[in-house]
Amino acid sequence: MAYRVDINGESRELDVPGEMPLLWALRNELGMVGTKFGCGVALCGACTVHVDGVAARSCSVPVASLAGKKVTTIEALAESPIGRALQQAWVDQDVMQCGYCQAGQLMNASALLARNPKPSAEQIDSAMAGNICRCACYTRIREAIALAAEKGPVNA
Amino acid sequence: MLEQTILSRRTLIKASVLAGGGLVLTAAMPMVAQAAVGVDATPGVLNAFVTVHPDNTVTIVGKNPEIGQGIKTMLPMLIADEMDLAWDQVRIVQGDADARKYGPQIAGGSFATPMNWMPMRQVGAAARAMMLSAAAAKWGVPVAGLRTDAGKVIETASGRSATYGELATAAAALTPPDPATLTLKSPADFNIIGQAIPGIDSPRIVRGEPIFGVDTQLPGMVYAAYERSPVFGATLTSANLDAAKAAPGVRDAFVLEGKGGADQLVPGVAIIADNWWLANKAREKLAIEWNNGEWAGHSSQGYTAAAAAAWAKGEPEEDIVKTGDVAAAFASAAKTVEAEYAYPFLAHAAMEPMNCTALMHENGTLEMWAPTQNPQPGLMGVAQMLGLAPDKVTLHITRMGGGFGRRLTNDFMHQSAAIAAKMPGTPVQLIWSREDDLRSDFYRPAGFHKLRAAIDAQGKLTGFDDHFVTFALPQGAFNPAAMAPDIFPAKFVPNLRYAQTKLDTRVPMGALRAPSSNALAYVMQSFLDEVAHETGTDLPHLLLALIDGHEKEPDQRGGFTGFTAGFDPGRMRGVIEKAMAMGHWSTPAGEGRAKGFGFYFSHQGYFAEVVEASLSARKQVQVHQVWCAGDVGSTIINPFGALNQVEGAIIDGLGQATALAVEIEGGRVTNSNFHQYTLPRIAFTPKIEVEFIKSDNPPTGLGEPALPPVIPALTNALFALTGKRVRKLPIDTALFA
DSSP states (O other): OOEEEEETTEEEEEOSOTTSBHHHIIIIISOOTTSOOSOSSSSSOTTEEEETTEEEEGGGOBGGGGTTOEEEOGGGGGGSHHHHHHHHHHHHTTOOSSOTTHHHHHHHHHHHHHHOSSOOHHHHHHHTTTOOOTTOOHHHHHHHHHHHHHHOOOOO | OOOOOOOOOOOEEEEEEOTTSOEEEEEEEEEOOOOOTTSOOOOEEEEEEEEEOTTSOEEEEEOSOOSSSSHHHHHHHHHHHHHTOOGGGEEEEEOOSOHHHHSOOOOOTTOHHHHHHHHHHHHHHHHHHHHHHHHHHHHTOOGGGEEEETTEEEETTTOOEEEHHHHHHHHHTSOOOOGGGOOOOOGGGOSSTTSOOOOTTHHHHHTTOSOBGGGOOOTTOEEEEEEEOSSTTOEEEEEEOHHHHTSTTEEEEEEEOOBSSTTSBOOEEEEEESSHHHHHHGGGGOEEEEEOGGGGGOOHHHHHHHHHHHHHHOSOSEEEEEESOHHHHHHTOSEEEEEEEEEOBBOOOOSSOOEEEEEEOTTSOEEEEEOOSOHHHHHHHHHHHHTOOGGGEEEEEOBOSOOTTGGGSOHHHHHHHHHHHTSTTOOEEEEOOHHHHHHSOOBBOOEEEEEEEEEOTTSOEEEEEEEEEEEOOOTTOOOTTOOOTTOTTTTTSSEEEEEEEEEOOOOOBOOOSSTTHHHHHHHHHHHHHHHHHHTTSOHHHHHHHHHTTOOOOOOEEOSTTSEEOOOOHHHHHHHHHHHHHHTTTTSOOOTTEEEEEEEEEETTEEEEEEEEEEEOTTOOEEEEEEEEEEEOOSOOSOHHHHHHHHHHHHHHHHHHHHHOOBOEETTEEOOOSTTSSOOOOGGGOOEEEEEEOOOSSOOOOOSSTTSTTHHHHHHHHHHHHHSOOOOBSSOOGGGGO
16 A cells, blocks of 8 residues: 655655655655664664654654654755754764764754754753764764854755 | 785876866876785786866865775875865765775775875875976976966966966876976975865765765665574575565565675575565565574683683693793792783674675676775675676775774675676665674674783882783684784883683674774773782873883884884873873862773874763763873874864773673674664763874874773773772673672
8 A cells, every 4th residue: 555655845655565664665765865774773863854843763663654744854954944054063063974874963953953942061962862973973963063053043 | 905015106197188178197006915815916006096177176086985084085185285276176086996096995904094195195296297397388488487376377477377177188298297206295385184174075964965885776776685694604504485585575585505704605595675674574584494503502601711711721822922031020029910801792883784786787797886995805705706807896985884894894795796696687785784783793802811910029010921812713814803912011021921822713703993902902001000000100100111211113114004103102102191281190080080091002003091980870980081192193184084083983992891792692693783782872972182292203094093092091090980990891880889
């Protein structure tokens, strides 16, 4: 049976088993490979997307659960002023080493700033606890989120 | 693979004209390379590539694999600076695997900086010289009156100028200069080298563009999952594939016979589907009988018991190094210190699980998109496995989601190629699950050390003995546990023996960031901290006393990197004193906290680190701050990349010390996913302060040497805090209860 899912503002048809995780529908069905596979069991955060604006681990969100919901992925991060601020801060602070986890880090950070525009250092650590960076770019992730929060949203 | 020898480093430079105008510059470095592991020698030439376009943009090939160490940005910086480009003119493309064009292409051993510092600069300087000559000919003036700036040649007197793009076609017709005649920039004139430049791919990564190996997409591509026995060394007896083949989305399933060792093709079953999740899920429906063989009884506990038995037996199997009269030193000692140390197997756990995309074309050529740190042996190994001539295999090197040494071994490439060979015309992407990744690694070897130190009546360390229990590796394999005979304090204690006993195993082992040093730094620097404590001093002062009066060792030419500066006690002293100053070593830590010290020399880098730590109310280790002093030579090429490597290495080491171990039971790894391999997370991150001493030595690499000393610095801090000595990693907090 085919499902219809709103992804980045477009209604997409997915002819897959309903229990297929959103991650694999994005990557292998729709060719949207910005969202990354890291662990498959919601432990690392590499696959983070937004579902109705809230950070979610797409490896553990079945396609069948998404009826009527809005999915946002890294490919659409630049469409939000907060997303643009974070992208710029990430480059300015040279946050990344390998960069593989960063889509998930950015999606989680943008969900944080959307609900808390001026997070404290403790709030940043707490909100980002679910995202592993194996290269351990953590000092710069902290700095980049603080910088984006300080500078505020960037209009297109 | 790490044993190649460069016999000649005279660079030849060739030029050719691009279709449509422009210049392609090739630097050819004749070199003779000895055999890589399992691969025939490929005598080749090192080519670095510069293309000048008519619009005055310049494309530079990044030849080495990018695993997050910043090399795709850093090597082109060397060319661009000597060529006198503005960085915004530069475009960088990743070179394919090609030994003849690029020479060695390896992300490992912190080799890239020492190997490429001069050759890449010469490529840039030659290009600049050709632009000057072309402008001089065009204007009919001597080169002496010309200068270059930001991709232009300028006549100093008249102020007239021409862009490199305008000069490129004429420049390409010139005879390239003899590299011996090139004048390289004085460091004072560097305007790209030494600047903090963000990673060249970062803007694409923050937009989620396809860039990693697993992002490769080809028309008609299918996905593969691979089921192998979790027991190392197992063979496949029989497999019923019917149910898996009938699973949703599955196109095919087939058995692959093993070929070669664990680093080549292990036996297993490939499942092919239109979506990787469906292929992976169908593994549940496989019915496979494995012959687990004699290795299924092996366990971490068994190895620990075997080490104890080896020590109980007394004499090690063989000496690694022996100097002076160790027995006499202990017989006449006023005091002896003894301790047994152990550390576990570790996995690499790169964020991007192993994967590889392959397409066997209908004409019998193979094309691969491989996230590999070691592309040339991968290409050769795959060609050999399939009986193809190496020139029938094209290997595109992709950006990698981390490496840490895991992707130096190309088993996943062999699997992918073997699968693709069964389905000509269809591109296939093999992806491992995280569980596959943790259970099918080439692990940092566990190790066991029984140490003794002899201290004379004056409190001087006069004797040192280590009975190291390690593992026997397959013949000829790179030994990632190797204890070199000159590991500190060898040469600095008059009577010293390092000796070893080797245990049999089938656990695959490989290089993990700072191989051998990531374990030996802990053992040696912690045990020396014990010695310091027993002699009424502290570790940095003991280290300074041990090296006092020792001369720098002679430099060595040749070897894989061409030049190795001799070990310099002066550089060691420099970073030790710097770290002591940075970490306010003589000032006690605040209430409830303590400081510890560690020094290590590895990969030609000198690093001393001070850690300030405490225990939480629940006795969890908390690291508050790390002060790090490093000496990797005269120049920090890209301070952004450099700082990222050092900070990452420090947190990586702290994570290993506090939480990481791979457990073997029943001949297999029991860790399955990140809940059982708990990498450091953001809240664990301490404040990190880094300073580099710019010593008058050629620059060397930074991927590894900052990691080793942080582990003993932490365990030594915990001793200072609690009086309990951590003699086994990872730290068991029950010790502090």
